[in-house]
Amino acid sequence: MKFVALVSGGKDSCFNILHCLANGHDLVCLANLYPPPTGEEEIDSFMYQTVGYDALRYYAKCIGKPLYSQMITGTAANKKLEYAKTDNDETEDLFKLLSLVIKKHPDVEAVSVGAILSNYQRTRVENVCNRLGLTSLSYLWQRDQAELMQEMCKSGLDAILIKVAAIGLKDKHLGLTLQQAYPILSDLNSKFGVNVCGEGGEFETLVLDAPFFKYGRLVIKEKEVVRHTSDEVWYLKLKVDVEEKVPPLPDPKTWLQYIEQPPLLADPFLEFDKGSEEVQCAESVTTIPKTYKSKACMWTANCKLVASKIYIDNLSSTAETVSQQIRDIFEQFSEFLASSHCTFANVQSVDLFVSNMDNFSEINGIYKSYFTKPLPPARCCVQSSLPEGIYALMSAKVIPDIAQKLGLHVQSRSYWAPSNIGPYSQTIMDYSEGTAYLSGQIPLIPKCMALCSYPQDKSAALALQHLSRVEEVTGYNETLLLTAYIKDASWLSTVVEIQKKYMGESKYAGNFVISQIEELPKSASC
Structure with a gap:
């Protein structure tokens, strides 16, 4: 994809550009936000690095790509973790900047952003990207x-510390290269x-x-050393050429080899990474006999409160078309929510069974x-098999107190x-109850979102690794229930083997369900 790189001048934004290039994306231009002309290089921003911004005007000449800039006029008006469009918020300055880029370069499809752990930064960039039809490329996200930092030190980046704001870091450390600073940062860690990468604002x-x-x-x-308003915060004011x-x-072939991409599988699934060669899916599929399809709907929709959770089950419709059924289902859904004094924002999870994946695009649009x-x-x-004439069946779990709802939506x-x-x-x-529901995962390769076509054990391990990594971010470490959907019964023993690696010998290891169904999204096998 052709991409615009958000650059602050810092190591993270530049290192992410290297990974975008290593993954075959094409750099079109650069974009930057700068502080208003108040005489202060360093401003308090939840989103943007501004110290050293004056040097960025030279990047266009160094890289040979145009640089587009936008002054920061907003503030952190919306401090919620999950961002929605807010007037006078500094995120809207990013929207203006990327809108300008698209106007100048209509072929731009993606945005490079150097977020590592900041959900605050990530959600705002993703919000802007969604509104503009762009894809966010964040190859540093959740990396160790x-x-x-070690990879950055040997990647060919020549970067120096220009601000320090942490215990153990003093003005004497300003100007150190990454290679010089890394041992000091490791010791302070x-x-x-x-944080050795400065994710806490340390430098x-x-x-x-x-x-x-x-x-x-x-x-x-x-260069001039400047003491910030706090005695322990120092930064460099530079003049560069x-x-x-x-x-x-530089020949890309000579430096791309130094850009280390993480292995597709990591512990405890690394042993299943037996090569990257693609394999053809088996033509024959071992199936379990299907149940008879009734001509009438066999379910009754219901809504019940159990403990602190609302369960809405068996939403279906006998309307004539797919779209009519889905709209009817959501009308029922809406009525149940209203009767419980909730809205769709309270919904925690949805189980959606469809009679034909060919209808998915139409269903998903509604x-x-x-x-x-x-x-x-x-x-x-x-x-899955549904009664004749029934295109969808839906159930949901709802959190009555929306203040108790947390989540992760990485786009x-x-x-x-x-x-x-x-x-x-x-x-x-x-x-409120300390539970998390995770979305279904199929063996997609995260960096490119392509469906892998590997041997059974590697594919199953990849899907379960996705679940494991999401679970790790939640902070919960007990798996109460794991459901595996497979199309081919020959996958049964493989899935059981991988499941043992995922759940270990915990007391919940027995709460594992395997269900054979007709089709999965993107025609995945598990």
């Missing part, structure tokens, strides 16, 4: 910080818990040179029109787990 950096700086590098002409690079320009707020419910969708591409670009979150948690 120590590993990431072990002593005081300082900021400025990249002077990178492998994709084809035409020049920044050289420092003058461009030192042109003498041809030949479905997403009802879940327009941040953190849509977790969802599992499969094709950026990364190495971590598949992005959820549809109207469903990776997980929705009910804080």
Whole structure:
């Protein structure tokens, strides 16, 4: 995809550009937000690095790509973790900036952003991307910080510390390169818990040179150490120039080999990574006999409160067309929610069974029109035998007190787990009862969102690794129930083997259900 890179001048935004290039994406231009002309280089922003911004105007010459800039006029008017469009918020400055980029470069499809752990930053970039029809590329997301910093040190980035704001970091550390600073940061991490990548705001950096700086590098002409309002915060005020690079320009083949991409599978699933060669799916499918399809609907919709959870079950319809049935189902859904003094924003998870996956696009188009707020419910969708003339069956779990609802809806591409670009979150948690429902996962390759076609054990391990990583972010470590859907009964023993790796010997290991169904999203096998 052709992408615009959001650049702050820091190591993270530049290192993510390297990973975008390593994954075959095409850099079109750069974009940056800068502080208003108040005389202060460093402003309090929840979203943007501004110290050292003046050096960014030289990046266009160094890289050979146009740079578009937008002044920050807003503030953090909306401090909620999940962002919705808010007037006078600094996120809307990003919307203006990327709107300008699209106007100048209509072929831009994606945005490079260097978020590592900040959900606050990620959700705002994703909100803007969704509104503009762009894909967020965040290849640093959820990476181990120590590993990431080591990779940066040997990637060819020439970056220096230009701001320090943490215990153990003083003005004497300003100007250190990443390679010089890493041992110090590692020591401070072990002593005081300082983030080695600066994710807690411990330090900021400025990249002077990178492998994709084809035409020049920044050289420092003058520097001044400035003490911020806090005695323990220092930054560098720099004057820089461009030192042109003498041809030949860097050959991408010489530096891309140093960009380490994480392995597709990691512990405890690494042993199932037996190569990347694709295999053909078996032509014959071992099936379990199907149940007889009745001509009449066999379910009765109901709504009940159990403990602190509302369960809405067996929503179906006998209307004539697919769209009529789905709208009828959501009318019933809406009535049940209203009777419980809830809205669609209270929904924690949805189980959706369809009679034919060929209808999924039509069903999903209507479905997403009802879940327009941040953190849509977790969802599992499969094709299964339904009574004749019934196109869909839906059940849901609802959190009565929306203040107890937390979740994770990552829509950026990364190495971590598949992005959820549809109207469903990776997980929705009910804080009041300490439970989380996770969306169904299929063996997609996260960095490109392609469905892998690997041997059974590797495919099953990948799908379960996705679940494991989402579960890890929730902070919950006990699996109460795990359901595996398979199309082919020959996958049974493989799925059981992988499940043991996922759930271990915990007392909940017996709560494992395997169900054979007719079809999965994207025609996945598990």
